[in-house]
Amino acid sequence: MELDYPIKKIIDDKGFFIDSTYEKQINEKLVKEFYFNMMRIRTFDRKAINLQRQGRLGTYAPFEGQEASQVGSALALGSNDWIFPTYRDHGATLTYGADMVRAFLYWNGRVEGCVPPEGKKIFPPAVPIATQLPHAAGAAWAEKRKGTQNAAIAYFGDGATSEGDFHEGLNFASVFKVPVVFFNQNNGYAISLPIEKQMNSATIAQKSVAYDMPGIRIDGNDCFVVYFETKKAFDYARSGNGPTLIEAVTWRTGAHTTADDPSKYRSNEQGMNIVDPLSRLEMFMKNYGYWDEQWINEVNKKITNEIESAVDEMERFPAPNVDDIFDHVYAEMPAHLAEQKKTYLTHLRGTAK
Amino acid sequence: MELDYPIKKIIDDKGFFIDSTYEKQINEKLVKEFYFNMMRIRTFDRKAINLQRQGRLGTYAPFEGQEASQVGSALALGSNDWIFPTYRDHGATLTYGADMVRAFLYWNGRVEGCVPPEGKKIFPPAVPIATQLPHAAGAAWAEKRKGTQNAAIAYFGDGATSEGDFHEGLNFASVFKVPVVFFNQNNGYAISLPIEKQMNSATIAQKSVAYDMPGIRIDGNDCFVVYFETKKAFDYARSGNGPTLIEAVTWRTGAHTTADDPSKYRSNEQGMNIVDPLSRLEMFMKNYGYWDEQWINEVNKKITNEIESAVDEMERFPAPNVDDIFDHVYAEMPAHLAEQKKTYLTHLRGTAK
Amino acid sequence: MTTHLKESNHKNEMTEQMTMIQAINDGMRIMLEEDDRTIILGEDIGKNGGVFRATEGLQEKFGDDRVVDTPLSEAGIIGTSIGLAVNGFRPVVEIQFLGFIYPAYEQIMTHVSRIRTRSMSHFTVPMVIRAPYGAGIRAPEIHSDSTEILFTHMPGIKVVCPSSPYDAKGLLIAAMEDPDPVLVLETMRNYRSKREDVPVGKYTVEIGKGKIVREGADVTLIAWGAMVTIAEKAAEQAAQQGISCEIIDLRTLYPIDRDILSQSVQKTTRAVIIHEAHNTGGLGNDIISIINDTSFLYLRAPVERVTGFDVPVPFFSLEEHYLPTPARVLEGIEKVVHF
């Protein structure tokens, strides 16, 4: 099946156009937008790892290596679309408009980290694998029923394809022809399990055949192909044609999480042949005259400032509020829970003095 | 995709060979075996419906119309293979060697109906849809690990393909290359839901692509093609090649169960164009000189006798034993359960007097 | 109790004789008419009107995009309904039998019940899950579970369990108007077992409130669903012995009406709990704990439980031996009275 699903690319590993039909659609503004967002989330990611090492953040799931997939896809969304991320997709949600302070808070075990800015339809990260796929199908279905042109995107990994919810989500989406894009980041591993042991199929894209929906396989480290193919899938969805499955082939450069030691299950050489998506964009920019040192320096400074001040704000964020664990279980608190809350708060005041 | 998965047939609707390469492999013995078994389970099925109408049996799930699928596939098994049926597959299990008295008992709410004859690897019918697929994969995996040549078959319906367990079962089977045949009876409906609303894919066979396993689509009312294709899948499995997905396209002539009224959701004309598998076999037998009135009469008499005496035995079967509800929960009964049993049996004796 | 739905007053309203299944159907019809965010989903609920006919006629009337036949996929149904609910709709899902809710358990446990908490009330899931449950109708295996506690140990959802046509409609409408997810357990044995006067208009029965269905002085019987009838029969027999039973139909299983329990038990000083779920881990334990917490000093005898046994619900030829009977309840009553 691999032959039926060749990996689509727009630029090659050295940053040269393969498919020149896109030359016209790629302008400076877009290139800079890619660069800015990819550099921004890379910096965020590395900062988060550092903070975790210093004990200033809890266990963290890095996405280095997947920036082209996350930025390319997120930039393809319209501002009223829905986004259903996993724990590893803060790159996508930040690009789409999530609040960076809250992204940090999330990794500090703060529920505030799940609350999106008003008007941004960003769902809390799905922790149980693949469960968000039916959610995305449902939210997209709602848009269709409302008669809007909005769509939804669900992010998920290669490992997620083994869960029943992957299958049930895609089946529903295809049966009800809802405007949703299933965006798979095939980063080669699900924790320690390589994709060859996750599935017998040569590609993830071919799983679309089970639902007679379009399936495409793209180079997830080529931000341009990610962007244009995701956009196509959204157009297709908005035109009432239903869902698409996109397999973005990428690579998780780092550990599964900061609690994981990848040397236990993969050798150092693995992934060496994969060109980092940011370097690839940099080469592209140099190849085609988009590289502007001054702008780069400005952008990097801007990013550093943003991140430093987000960390700062995160650390000055009001301490967690015990009330919160009781206050958001129901719209109205049942009597027995109110009693539990009262008793506990009294207890806390008692032990505090 | 429908074009990629043409429905294979050996004989046509009028009982003439389409694929004459099989002429040599089909001899009198085999033809008579088909006829006998299909007529036997048809008679069983109709008897069961009658008994249900008379209040002598509980709700029953008829399989009329699916006899070629069930008999053709069951006859392809070896005597040490495993069979994982649903509630609608008593035709297959009876053909494979299940006890008819117990098949009746099953429909009378008797747990004895789930106990296979010693040495027959017939699993109790799966009631929760699609859950038996992973079981079959696991039992097949065990055979592979033991180094035997045995395989397993899982029966399931078109509706079952929508459940996560369908997907997870096929994925496991393909990843571990276990000797299992996934035998789908696409009978057009899952209770009231036609297959077009169950899935967006034109065929069930194409779902095999998701697992890079062979998928074939056959005429489930042509007992010959069912038999030979299932045999092929078993040979493939026994040779260490792993699983196959077979879609046998058939038709449920009657109601979903005796509690169901199909006129609510399908018209009388639907299915009219489908030639009954037994009539088709009869035509074939007449076309090619296998029809032997005397033998037919004998066989029908034999079947009637068998069924009458099975009904008789079922009705004379010892009354259900209350102890059984307590005795088979654990190998050794925990103390609290022993106490519950004792108290209840004492209570029963008390109220009996 | 704290839910915002108030029991309506219908003294002068038109009523009609309805069975429980008709009352449920009527409740959905009213809400489909009144609130176009309402959408009904499930297996065989459209043309077929549901295997119990709860949705009969609704697809015809409201169209197949509001009364939707879904694929055979419980996790898919609940999962997509979550998406519908957070995006403005009010899905009412039929799970064909409670025993087939298990494939959706992850979606309910990790999402339906937690999305409000997880998002600090930014996203909410106003969803109703209806599920026929319980034994006693000679159904095949797995069709007869009463595993309500899998949902009462799940903060974030509510669980109701009407036993009468009136309560069924009122609680269903209350559930459909509730801002939070509600599981409605419908005892199949009562679907057609009796008719009663049910208002034809809209009304609600407050979630979180039990009901005294028989007043008495000596023992409190606590039951819900099909067990209310069993309790009533036992109370009749006990009356012949001069024992006066009060019966509470719990109606809501989460959050439990602690006041009605403690008031009644403090009055009668004895209690017998009847449920068809297994004894171990059953909701009866919660009720004993509530009595322990609220009424310890009033109790004259240990609370008795008459329940299903700690065995899988048997195949139907033996299910009568699994289920509580009036005779077993009577024994329980005698035990607490003669302690």
Place this chain on the structure above:
Amino acid sequence: MTTHLKESNHKNEMTEQMTMIQAINDGMRIMLEEDDRTIILGEDIGKNGGVFRATEGLQEKFGDDRVVDTPLSEAGIIGTSIGLAVNGFRPVVEIQFLGFIYPAYEQIMTHVSRIRTRSMSHFTVPMVIRAPYGAGIRAPEIHSDSTEILFTHMPGIKVVCPSSPYDAKGLLIAAMEDPDPVLVLETMRNYRSKREDVPVGKYTVEIGKGKIVREGADVTLIAWGAMVTIAEKAAEQAAQQGISCEIIDLRTLYPIDRDILSQSVQKTTRAVIIHEAHNTGGLGNDIISIINDTSFLYLRAPVERVTGFDVPVPFFSLEEHYLPTPARVLEGIEKVVHF
């Protein structure tokens, strides 16, 4: 109790200092050596040795067909393990965290626990499911559930929950030798919290037996898993007030050791139950019912429960407020003593 496994006697045996995670690893190693029907399955348990290193080194030693990395598919793992179990193998499954067992709930509820009953013991499922559980290790959402009651209300399986290295190995081996399915809940907080002498050879701890871990006269504290340590700390503090606590480590959650509970409570006349699961529907209720049934006349005060609240386990920045603390337990102790 009625299980056939007897606690071994190892007075003269070689021991080694082990953490709980090492003891668990050792238990699996021994059974992999001894019984070639043993097969270990799970996510990341092979090369990676499990996310907690419970299976470290086992794949290297026994090969990847006996220690099998599976796809990310809990229903698939449990479902195929059923097939392996009914066909002669003895699968030991690791579910990465208890909060990820829910997708397999249908397989466990309708098959693992019922295949023996359904087939009148013709087919059996000698399967062990290991699952790390509980809060307090600053893990992400859903990683901290303690939903043991979803499995104690499920006739056909047993549930054990060791709190110490010794018990962990002994109960695990007992589970692996049990003819029926056993869920082994492993409290993550204790994985590496202490070392103790553990026999290097094979031994079992009988399923269904609690253990008195501290003798006392005034109050019985009942706990399991990580809560045993909390109970011990509270008991220390109570001792300073002159209150003498007896502590029961329940160890097996199904079937519960009723004798140890009733004997202790009848002696102390007061009880406090500590568990981290939600209060409503928690196992504490079962224990109250057992005390109600067996020791009603002995009790001097209502049984107290100190438990997790009826809220989803919070994100980790607030999890300390969810979990029982020695201070809260102490309050419970004071309450029953001064009732």
